[in-house]
Amino acid sequence: MSFKSFALATTALLATSLVSAETLTVYTYDAFASEWGPGPKIKTNFEAQCGCELNFVALDSSVGILSRVQLEGEASEADVLLGLDLNVMEAAKQTGLLEKHSVDTSNVTTPGGWNDDNFVPFDQGYFAFIYDSEKLATAPTSLKDVVENQDLKVIYQDPRTSTPGLGLLLWMKAVYGDQAADAWAKLASHTVTVTKGWYDGYSLFLKGEADVVLSYTTSPAYHIVAEGEHKYKAAEASEGFYPQIEVAAVLENAPNKALAEQFMQFILEPGFQNVVATGNWMYPVMANVDPLPEAFTSQPQPTKVLTLDAEQVAQNRQAWINEWLEATTH
């Protein structure tokens, strides 16, 4: 082998190894990246089109993603943050670490459409109280039913430590406004307990510790599809549901920005959107997807969606948490 061909071969080898070494690092939460979550399929689908390697770093929660990036600051190795939600968007923007995206979100099906410079939504759902229809004869049909029925044993999550808990805080605010404190006090008198995270509350409910638990409208779909269990149902909410929308963003200092942008585009494509329903137990945000399993379409669909302005939420969150604390500890 001549020196020239050797050099060529080495360069070719180096080049291929460089190309295959191109990796996209995505911070997400653990359930998303787990083997039964949507992560592995999305990885396969995206890698097939980008010829790169997609690396998920699984953090303990959606808030965990944000605080990890806050800790790492500009030195973060992440390209994309996947799994923040509506309520931490403002906090994430304030870090000043996010890049604007160039994705066309005009076809997104989130309530009221989507218009945000930094974030692209990837799935959606609604907070709801879940009950066991074999045990609860008369199910609540509104948030007011849950709050006022003193015989109903309720478990919800702490708004200081969990996302659904914060969701309920905003839902209550959207429904009750200035009367929220009274409503919290009424709810407190028949609350079993307020747990740290979603999983503690939900597993206590599954053990039969409460009549209803705060979760998502899509939770029953999991039990139907994965376990063939039809008894769990989401309670209707005549005042309207409060949405949960999960979003993604690119970091300004992303080591691999081009790939990151490509991934952001990919989020709204079928290769991603088709996976979220039975992978993440949430609704997709695009209409051009495979038909959803019946377990999803049979769940209560919101006739009305309540939302609070993101800026208003960011400004008042602490005050509302204090209001909740005052009302429930006195």
Add this chain to the structure above:
Amino acid sequence: MIFSSHLRPAWLGVAVYLVIAGAALVALLGYASPSDWGRYLADPYTWRVVRFSFTQASLSALLSILLAIPMASCLFHRRFIGRQTLLSLFAISMVVPTIVAILGIVVVYGRNSWFTSLFGVSFPLYGLGGILLAHVFFNMPLAVRVILQAYQLIPDAQWRLASQLGLSRWHVFRLIEWHYLKKNLPGLFLLIFMLCFSGFAVVLSLGGGPRSSTLEVAIYQALRFEFDLNKASYLSLLQVFICSLVALAVYKLVPAIRQDVSLYQGARLLMRSSRLAMLVDFGSLIIVLLWILPPFIAIFAPIVTPLFWQTLWQSDLWWSLWHSVRIALPSGVLALLIGLSIAALARALRWRRGGDGWAQKLEQSGNLVLMVPSLVLATGLFLMFRNIGISIKHAYWIVVWVNAVMALPFVLRAIMPTVYQQEKRFRHLYEQMNVVGLARLRMEWSQIRSAVAQGLAYAVLLSLGDLGVVALFGSKGLETLPMYLYQLIGSYRVEQGACVAVVLILLCLVLFSLINRLIGGRRVVV
């Protein structure tokens, strides 16, 4: 003498520890601006939380110790079928993942529980009752084991004398056992107090509402939801301050402790049993069994389901098990090395003019890490590593070190009494013969190995059970068993999570007995 060359490795160990703990604090305090603290101080909710935490932690610690004393005495004096199993269970109750323990307790005491179907009334689980139930479940077994260690320090001669004099169990307890136990109690009380004062998953889940809370909830909120490092450092300092006050009070209340010279240990002679002794032994055994066993049975129940065997076929389970062991073993060894360093310095200082106080301070510095919330320690270290430019790629070693530091209080509790005893016994001999460094270790090995094994085993177990640290630094190759468990529970798979918990507990049992067999030797009483 204290600076002599053979103590240099010990100084190094202590220095590394102090640098890690100190740097974490400094890194976080760097973000503190005390001018805002007036506002925080005025918050009435914080003080309600402090009051509640103080009550629940004191009660938990007192209750655990009160139950543990007769239990330990019974376990020391009597042999019965299942004793060894019970002792092994006691070793691992501490590392049962909180959510799993809570679900176990709920199966026993909750709305559709064994308790309800047995007695027809429901147990008032949510509130102080549930919190105490869970905290005693976690900590009383720890207390029993720590107290049993103290029993090993009682010299043969005293038992022989007691046996010859025909003393009753009650007299033996009052004249001999209590004398040795009481030295351990203040430290033990503090350990349990701090564990209960700070941890918060139990308090939130079983507390019945935000009335039951701990300072760490606020710290968690400040760090995770608000990224308010200033508030987090204020709250952590408040916690350290309160715990230090309690520590001071506890050490002030108890009389000065005099170390005994004791010879040979671990022998067991039959004491005269009386009806009273039988009654107390039997009574405490029943209470403890009723408290500890039912939740354990509920926790182990998944083992008979087909799902458990399916879970064993998951390759992710074995990967996470491997990651757990890969972190826990080195971090246990590091914790032991740091612990032995502190012990070596403390024993050199003790019984020297003016050195006694320093020895105690050194020993108590190990407790400092218990007062600082693990999340704060980990966050501080994260910031420190960022500031000096160490990338998160080295997360593995960071996790190992943080876990080692966190386990230190347990290691110290296990090895210090034995080490002091050896020092007091052989000090003059060592000085005359100029026996230093490793030579001492070699001579003492047969006497201290069981304590060393115990310390190492606890450190390894704690690291196996860790979630907070590894979750914060989480990256590829660090998905441990507890993380896998929470992943499952976090995506509706509660039953499968329970199966993983069984695997985790079995792993703890295996490692605990392996370490105690291999290092502790055959003469282990516990």
